[in-house]
Amino acid sequence: MVRAVLKNSTLNTMQQTAGGGFFRLVLEVDGENILKATPHIGFSHFGIEKLIENKSYINAVSLLNQEYALVLAIEKLLKIKPSKRAAYIRVLLAELSRIMSHLQTVVSIAEGAGNSTPSYYGAAVQEKIMEFLELAGGSRLHANCLRVGGVYNDLSYGLMEDIVKWLKKDFLCFLDNIDEKLTEDRIFKQRTVGIGTVSSENAIEWGFSGANLRASGSLWDLRKAQPYDVYDELDFEIPIGKYGDCYSRYLVRMAEMRQSVNIILQIIEKIPEDFMIILDDTVATDNEKTVLSHSSKNIDEDYNVPAGQCYESTEAPSGEFGAYLVSDGSNRAYRCKIRTPSFAHLQAVPHVLKGNKIEDINTIISSLGIEAGEVDR
Template sequence: MSTFPPNPDLVTEEFELKMGPHHPSTHGVLQLSLTLDGERVVACRPNVGFLHRSIEKIMEHRTYAQGVPLADRVDYCSAMTSSLAYVMAVEKLLDLTIPPRAEYLRVIMSELNRIASHLLAYGTFTLDLGGTTPFLFGFRDREKVLDLFEETCGARLLYNYMRIGGVACDIKPGFLDRMIAFLDYWEPLLSSEYEAIIDENPIFYNRTKGVGVLSQADALRYGVCGPNLRACGLNNDIRKIEPYSVYPELEFDVPIRTEGDTFARYRIRMEELRQSARILRQCAEKLPKGEYLARQPYELKVPAGETYVRIESSRGDLGCYLVSDGSERPYRCKFRTPSFSHCSVFSHLFRDCLFSDIVAMSASFDIVLPETDR
């Protein structure tokens, strides 16, 4: 329940509780310094940085091509999209044209990765609220997506699939048939299993509806983006507002809700899963024949200059700001990551609420800590 009648006779004392960095519902190594008054949260100070691997510093010492596997590790739950932002930034500085087949393969992999990532978000979100069965649903079908990745590039988590100028390898014969077979199997399950088990569930409903309401103005102030901002009623999908790759050729809708609460954030992701499936079906029909990697010199030197490219990753507005000094290594490479902004909004949102709601709220933001800390 979101409301809790205060008892005037009960005298309680405020105390500090450090939730995390090793807490199952912080989805990684986030630490929340909570000031509690009984069950009520008075203030929250999120501490991040426990997973800082200085990816940006390491990149300055590696060539541009060697940066791709590092970019994968920025967001390891959605590695295809985070390396896509990096290679797109390099290509923009090089002014390189990508073969159409490679563009489609990139979109296919990005959307499959969005499905895998949202299924993970769905699973862990429901697990945090005490539902083990939906968690298993999510992971059961996520495995099938990871199988598709594994047959393409040999990896299930960190794919190293994007390349400057295209992708690392073509898809295997029959990949599209297997992908469509997966979608045919999985799409009906969205309503018959995923949503059926929790959407009408009174416990789930009470713990999410009206809980953790974020206004659009506050969300913008903190730089909240992606599905979490769309749950506040703003269309900020980069695939629509600053289209990249072949997204203008594909038909899809951007789900928007106006409530801004935990339930809305969950619903946006469920609708996005359907839209991703819709995009994938179109890609399977339209995938052109041809090269999957543009020709380029063996020793890649990027002209001096700087650029900022942003894409819609599974969690939102993921940007890569790249500075080149004309050598074969990036002078500066900065990733603007959605989870960084989402963690910072917690200090605003986790105030004057119940302690048990913290778990539901933080899970609904779908934060991924490696992306916050880089």
């Protein structure tokens, strides 16, 4: 007699993250329920740490919010500070990028829940922000603005007024629209409330940071906890969630976008009118007291960084983004270690997915804001 053996099926899936990267997810499923999920990473590994170690400090760049930590670390080693205006411009651009990133996460949560219409509206908004970043730094996705000791250039004339006008008129209207159509949607709530819950203790144990940690109920934001640049001069609130489920993570991100608008509006009022974007005297050579960091001389010669080591972290949209640098006194980093938030969030994926339904995978992974490129570095 042949006896049928029932066993759980194993599915091999390719998980696309919101930003476009991939990782492989091997699932063991019992019908609908996930018994075990194993992420396999490394498909978008490009060795950014090694690239940074093999390039002079000035050429080592990455996306704006990520670059920020590296720039801060180099500045700390050099013991310099940017001018006030440059610092304000940095924060302004960082917050614009934060809005862009949170928007991407929010619409991909909606897409995971089955409604892809918001992502088209989100794309239009992102397009507008990219236009602003392009005007500020010359390139769209990666606002090529941050430099050690300041920014690439002053903002072009009238740009800040345009940003304010757009934020007040169109963007807040867009957020209200999303709130109306999505936040209160019964089906959307059904798909997200109580799904992928991460308790506060677990979140801390798994090394969560950023919006995901705050959604679980911990009050921790590097912009408040260890303010860098001019965050201590700005008045903003830290939204925290209560339940740590997908819906909390969604709400925290929505609230943070409004706070970012708040921050940008304050920056526009407080920003001083000096145009000096100057490196500190320790770096500038004798005949070049006002070295703009994009000058060709600076790139050719580069600068040496005093020996030492430091860790600097910023509140990137997805969490704590840290750069650890060891300098041996040359113009290149001896060792660079980059701490990405998505890597810590990804290690929680097997635990969070366990016991959920396969339809919820997309909602959970996009609500954690995991980016394959960030995980693999």
